[in-house]
Amino acid sequence: KTVKQIMYGYGDTFNPADDTVDVMEDILLMFLEDLCTKALKCSTSNRLKLTDLTFVLRKDPKKLGRVLELITAERELAKAR
Numbered sequence: 001k002t003v004k005q006i007m008y009g010y011g012d013t014f015n016p017a018d019d020t021v022d023v024m025e026d027i028l029l030m031f032l033e034d035l036c037t038k039a040l041k042c043s044t045s046n047r048l049k050l051t052d053l054t055f056v057l058r059k060d061p062k063k064l065g066r067v068l069e070l071i072t073a074e075r076e077l078a079k080a081r
Contacts, residue, residue: 003028 003025007016039052050071057064 003021008014038056039048042055043052
């Protein structure tokens with residue numbers, strides 16, 4: 001359900017085809033698995049840290065910028081509470 005909502009938010013139809021959602025979910029899971037694997041290889045411990053993820057994304061300014069933007073927004077929300 002969440003993948004459908006993300007797809008709609010990025011301009012797809014309100015109710016995309018189930019096979020399209022399945023493909024997008026597979027792509028998303030492969031991306032996240034690859035990102036986490038790379039981050040763990042760079043990590044100094046066996047635990048994944050935010051700094052490990054930002055290190056792996058350092059060569060992709062668009063993705064890194066979005067991650068940093070989300071981190072800032074999350075911290076601002078936490079302060080507001």
